[in-house]
Amino acid sequence: MDEEGWFSVTPEEIAARQARWCAGAGVVIDAFAGVGGNAIQFAQMCHHVVAIDIDPKKVALASDNAKIYGVEDYIDFIVGDFFQLAPFLKGDVVFLSPPWGGPSYKAKESFTLDLLKPKDGHSLFQVAQAITPNIIMYLPRNVDLLQATALSWLSSPPLDVEIEENFVRGNSKGITIYFGDNIFP
Numbered sequence: 001m002d003e004e005g006w007f008s009v010t011p012e013e014i015a016a017r018q019a020r021w022c023a024g025a026g027v028v029i030d031a032f033a034g035v036g037g038n039a040i041q042f043a044q045m046c047h048h049v050v051a052i053d054i055d056p057k058k059v060a061l062a063s064d065n066a067k068i069y070g071v072e073d074y075i076d077f078i079v080g081d082f083f084q085l086a087p088f089l090k091g092d093v094v095f096l097s098p099p100w101g102g103p104s105y106k107a108k109e110s111f112t113l114d115l116l117k118p119k120d121g122h123s124l125f126q127v128a129q130a131i132t133p134n135i136i137m138y139l140p141r142n143v144d145l146l147q148a149t150a151l152s153w154l155s156s157p158p159l160d161v162e163i164e165e166n167f168v169r170g171n172s173k174g175i176t177i178y179f180g181d182n183i184f185p
C-alpha cells in the first residue's frame, strides 16, 4: 500500500458489509477503486467486478492485493478516469468512494457534496445513474444527509434510499448510502 492508500482504504469490515448489500449481483463497478479494499470484498460476494482508478500505482497495488485474497480472476482492473469511461460501462451496481479531499474533511461541520473530488457529488451521481439505479456511496460521517439523500429525487419515481453509519471499534468511519430501484421488495 502507498501512503494515500492507507488513509483512503475502506476498513475491511465496512467493505464486507457494503458488499453484502449486493450479494449475488452480476457486475459491480468500483469507480474509485484505490488499493482495492472494496473491489476485493465485492469480488467475494458478486459475480464480477470492474475496478477503476486514475492512478496506475493504485491499480498495480489493488491487483497485487486481489492476488493475496485469491480473487484476481473476478476483477477487471482499468487505469482511467471514471467520468470518461462511464458512458461505455455496463453494470448492475456502481460503488462510489470518491476522494473526500484529504483528512481535512473532518474539520467541516457539514460536508456538502460539492467538496467531493474530482467532481461534485451531484454530477457524480448523475453519471453513475446513467449506468444503473443501484448506487452505493461511501461518504464522510459529517456528510450533509439531507443533501445526499435528496439525490434519490434525480430519478422519477425517486429511488429507494437506505442510510448506514459505519463504525469500527466504536468510532464512526463514514456513512454509506444505498440507492436503488425497489431495494425493499
Ligand code: SAH
Residues within 6 Å of the ligand: 008, 009, 010, 031, 032, 033, 034, 035, 036, 037, 038, 052, 053, 054, 055, 058, 080, 081, 082, 083, 097, 098, 099, 117, 118
Ligand atoms: N475504496 C478504495 C479507496 C478509494 S480512494 C479502497 O478501499 O481502497 C479514492 C480513489 O479515487 C483514489 O485512489 C484516487 O486515485 C481515485 N480517483 C480520483 N479521481 C478519479 C477519477 N476521475 N477516476 C477514477 N479514480 C479516481
